[in-house]
Amino acid sequence: MSAEMANEIKLISGRSHPELSDxxxxxxxxxxARTISLNYSNQETSFTVGESVRDEDVFIVQSxxxxxxxxxxxxxxxxxxxxxxxxxxRITAVIPNFPYARQDKKDKSxxxxxxxxxxxxxxxxxxxxxxxxxxxxxxxxxxxxxPVDNLYAEPSFLRYIRxxxxxxxxxxxxxxxxGAKRATSxxxxxxxxxxxxxxxxxxxxxVGRMVLVGNVEDKVAILVDDMADTCGTLVKAAAVxxxxxxxxxxxxxxHGILSGNAIETLNGxxxxxxxxxxxxxxxxxxxxxxxxRVIDISPTIAExxxxxxxxxxxxxxxxxxxx
Amino acid sequence: xxxxxxxxGGNSHPALVDSVCNALSLxxxxxxLTKFSSGESRCEIQDSVRGKDVYIxxxxxxxxxxxxxxxxxxxxxxxxxxxxxxxxRVTAVLPLFPxxxxxxxxxxxxxxxxxxxxxDSGKKDYTFExxxxxxxxxxxxxxxxxxxTDITGKLFKASLTNGNGAQSPIKxxxxxxxxxxxxxNGVPNTSPVGPLGAYxxxxxxxxxxxxxxxxKPGYKQWVAQAGTLVANLLNxxxxxxxxxxDLHDPQxxxxxxxPVDNLYGRPLLKRYIQQHIPNxxxxxxxxxxxxGAKRATAxxxxxxxxxxxxxxxxxxxxxTDRQNASMMLVGNVQDRxxxxxxxxxxxxxxxxxxxxxxxxxxxxKIYALLTHGVFSGDAINRVQASAIDKxxxxxxxxxxxxxxxxxxxxxxxDISPIFAExxxxxxxxxxISVLFNHD
Numbered sequence: 001m002s003a004e005m006a007n008e009i010k011l012i013s014g015r016s017h018p019e020l021s022d023x024x025x026x027x028x029x030x031x032x033a034r035t036i037s038l039n040y041s042n043q044e045t046s047f048t049v050g051e052s053v054r055d056e057d058v059f060i061v062q063s064x065x066x067x068x069x070x071x072x073x074x075x076x077x078x079x080x081x082x083x084x085x086x087x088x089x090r091i092t093a094v095i096p097n098f099p100y101a102r103q104d105k106k107d108k109s110x111x112x113x114x115x116x117x118x119x120x121x122x123x124x125x126x127x128x129x130x131x132x133x134x135x136x137x138x139x140x141x142x143x144x145x146x147p148v149d150n151l152y153a154e155p156s157f158l159r160y161i162r163x164x165x166x167x168x169x170x171x172x173x174x175x176x177x178x179g180a181k182r183a184t185s186x187x188x189x190x191x192x193x194x195x196x197x198x199x200x201x202x203x204x205x206x207v208g209r210m211v212l213v214g215n216v217e218d219k220v221a222i223l224v225d226d227m228a229d230t231c232g233t234l235v236k237a238a239a240v241x242x243x244x245x246x247x248x249x250x251x252x253x254x255h256g257i258l259s260g261n262a263i264e265t266l267n268g269x270x271x272x273x274x275x276x277x278x279x280x281x282x283x284x285x286x287x288x289x290x291x292x293r294v295i296d297i298s299p300t301i302a303e304x305x306x307x308x309x310x311x312x313x314x315x316x317x318x319x320x321x322x323x
Numbered sequence: 324x325x326x327x328x329x330x331x332g333g334n335s336h337p338a339l340v341d342s343v344c345n346a347l348s349l350x351x352x353x354x355x356l357t358k359f360s361s362g363e364s365r366c367e368i369q370d371s372v373r374g375k376d377v378y379i380x381x382x383x384x385x386x387x388x389x390x391x392x393x394x395x396x397x398x399x400x401x402x403x404x405x406x407x408x409x410x411x412r413v414t415a416v417l418p419l420f421p422x423x424x425x426x427x428x429x430x431x432x433x434x435x436x437x438x439x440x441x442x443d444s445g446k447k448d449y450t451f452e453x454x455x456x457x458x459x460x461x462x463x464x465x466x467x468x469x470x471x472t473d474i475t476g477k478l479f480k481a482s483l484t485n486g487n488g489a490q491s492p493i494k495x496x497x498x499x500x501x502x503x504x505x506x507x508n509g510v511p512n513t514s515p516v517g518p519l520g521a522y523x524x525x526x527x528x529x530x531x532x533x534x535x536x537x538x539k540p541g542y543k544q545w546v547a548q549a550g551t552l553v554a555n556l557l558n559x560x561x562x563x564x565x566x567x568x569d570l571h572d573p574q575x576x577x578x579x580x581x582p583v584d585n586l587y588g589r590p591l592l593k594r595y596i597q598q599h600i601p602n603x604x605x606x607x608x609x610x611x612x613x614x615g616a617k618r619a620t621a622x623x624x625x626x627x628x629x630x631x632x633x634x635x636x637x638x639x640x641x642x643t644d645r646q647n648a649s650m651m652l653v654g655n656v657q658d659r660x661x662x663x664x665x666x667x668x669x670x671x672x673x674x675x676x677x678x679x680x681x682x683x684x685x686x687x688k689i690y691a692l693l694t695h696g697v698f699s700g701d702a703i704n705r706v707q708a709s710a711i712d713k714x715x716x717x718x719x720x721x722x723x724x725x726x727x728x729x730x731x732x733x734x735x736x737d738i739s740p741i742f743a744e745x746x747x748x749x750x751x752x753x754x755i756s757v758l759f760n761h762d
Binding site for chain 1: 400547
């Protein structure tokens with residue numbers, strides 16, 4: 001009896017992004033496991049397990065809700081640790097938007113490398129495997145000594161562009177030098193032109209002067225980046241592109257963190273649309289911002305979970321987006 | 324002036340950081356510790372820590388605009404930043420250790436142990452097997468049963484009815500035939516106020532979120548214990564040493580691979596009793612639960628004062644007219660001053676109920692002495708309305724707001740000299756055991 005029952009996929013959802021977990025579960029044809037996370041009145045997190053995970057293949061889906069990063073991270077660690085205590089066979093943390101991914105280097109004296117700390121904490125808690133989407137820097141994989149599957153939103157973006165635009169009219173633009181690789185990859189796949197914006201960044205969350213390298217005249221300029229936080233960069237870049245004669249400007253961004261005044265900034269910008277995936281819970285932002293479009297990434301994540309569970313290769317997903 | 328030492332404060336208790344630094348006569352380390360707009364912590368340490376002995380003070384308390392988990396993550400990030408900044412040694416100073424006290428029983432709507440009676444009632448004809456029945460094609464739902472009767476449905480109803488009382492957010496089926504009536508173990512539930520037997524030491528923040536959570540039929544739900552995890556996370560962040568005070572479970576010390584100095588608030592409490600309680604020799608020292616008996620007897624013995632204990636009856640009782648039916652006082656407090664001693668006041672449930680019981684048993688005046696005064700949820704109102712005449716806590720967590728709310732009912736003892744002395748001694752490699760028993 002137990003032999004055929006054990007080692008099923010158990011999908012556990014944190015509080016940060018239940019919609020995504022539900023979509024993944026639906027796609028996989030399973031139910032989200034019965035667990036509940038709560039906070040005590042002293043704000044400690046409590047995690048109650050309502051079904052057995054013994055010898056099961058556990059996938060814990062926890063994104064990071066904007067503003068609640070530490071809360072979500074701590075909840076994830078407690079969930080992982082609980083599953084390990086409960087003798088799960090393997091624990092995979094599915095973290096669509098990896099927290100602290102931007103704090104990945106010691107860029108000044110005594111700066112914390114928080115991304116490495118998060119990596120260590122996840123392993124300390126007992127994660128055996130990590131699934132994430134579009135890591136800010138793929139080197140973060142090196143902070144882990146367990147396998148990290150870094151999925152890409154790129155195939156989904158390619159499909160979106162092909163379905164909505166004639167690729168000959170488009171120019172793919174990277175809003176900073178760091179994202180050039182991401183943008184050129186999309187440009188190569190579509191066989192379109194490529195441009196780059198060079199920017200100076202004096203302080204975090206503040207954007208300096210911008211220079212366009214390349215030609216966007218009478219073209220649809222598509223900005224490509226991995227995350228949109230306060231959207232200052234994107235909006236300034238869009239303005240620069242418009243000044244340089246772009247017909248229209250839209251942005252394709254994997255993680256729509258959209259913190260602070262991002263929505264107001266977007267609404268007042270020349271961007272015609274901001275396309276994000278649902279790696280980050282968007283809440284009422286879709287209602288508040290008519291320019292915001294959402295691509296569902298859950299088929300990719302669900303397929304990665306299915307393939308991981310069955311021991312199949314995941315690399316197919318790096319170039320193809322399941323429908 | 325102590326050399327080569329850096330005291331770095333988190334955001335949770337700036338006042339304590341300042342007074343510890345004052346006592347050590349050195350300035351606190353300059354740092355930026357805020358949040359990015361995305362919610363990620365931003366930490367920059369502005370003074371050099373290379374080769375220094377770093378002490379990071381962060382207490383397990385939510386406040387100053389941040390949540391408890393924010394403070395804990397901040398602490399880990401600061402430790403890690405000091406480590407990468409080539410600090411010689413990093414010591415985490417946690418006056419109140421977070422996640423040190425978690426209930427091992429699942430919640431019900433009030434956070435009380437819920438399952439006890441449910442599983443007891445089912446024991447006769449139900450056994451737990453290592454793999455509970457997972458619904459799957461061809462697998463009968465009641466694999467765990469031995470007598471062929473499907474009671475799983477009844478069992479989970481039982482778990483809902485028990486101790487849940489009238490305020491249950493879940494619609495209860497009437498007359499399910501397992502427990503007659505609709506109340507606690509067959510007792511008609513007429514009381515509109517909280518559950519009677521369901522006595523809790525933990526409240527939940529957002530009760531509405533509890534919703535209709537149910538464990539899988541046949542699975543005994545349980546709550547994750549985060550204590551070990553927190554210890555491991557501090558280890559993994561790079562803490563070389565931990566200093567804390569009055570750990571709820573002294574076993575937490577064993578969760579660490581690094582030295583943990585568990586300081587005692589006891590001498591402070593003892594001094595308060597001797598100086599501020601008239602005729603304390605005739606008073607009775609009471610432990611509000613069996614777990615704290617050791618703590619209370621230690622004080623009672625060293626002062627030669629009588630001792631009593633309150634025993635918490637967790638089994639559902641059939642007595643409904645007395646609120647404290649689930650508590651028993653072992654000892655005599657008639658016409659005497661009661662001094663309740665415990666380590667932590669969280670929701671205030673334990674201590675206020677104990678006080679009520681003491682009052683009922685004839686106590687004249689009731690003092691409550693606790694090391695950590697968290698006062699979460701409704702604790703302030705609860706204490707205000709209780710039979711306690713005086714609450715005495717230390718400033719292991721910020722007490723300004725509690726003091727403002729409770730006024731003269733609350734006395735605060737300063738622990739910064741103890742921590743400053745511990746830091747000084749640890750830094751110089753002197754023994755700190757003298758701090759454990761000084762008067």
